[in-house]
Amino acid sequence: MISIDPASPVPPYEQVRSQFARRITDRDLAVGTRLPTVRALAADLGLAVNTVARAYRELEEAGLIETRGRAGTVVSAAGQRGRERVLRAARAYAATAREQGLTGDEALDIVRAALTDTHHP
Known part of the structure; x- marks a missing residue:
């Protein structure tokens, strides 16, 4: 789903944010698609939880995703x-x-x- 290039000068949170943003705006991820939890994605990518949390926070501020409490984080229609x-x-x-x-x-x-x-x- 998402990959990180450790040799890239782009910070890891921005790599996560931009890849999700691109997939959402390109409609690779449909409205309502549930994203992995912050902890699960951090573990999969070998990143700190705060790194993924920052990416999700910026995606939410941009209106691309929304957090629905226990229902998780999903792609928003606004995105x-x-x-x-x-x-x-x-x-x-x-x-x-x-x-x-x-x-x-x-x-x-x-x-x-x-x-x-x-x-x-």
């Missing part, structure tokens, strides 16, 4: 709607870029710059 929202925004951006006469490469350069901009959320 899958997020991809659709981004797709609509991308289509609107593409239309605006065309209207402004930007080439595809120019429009993509702007997106890349926005994605790497650490000064603005």
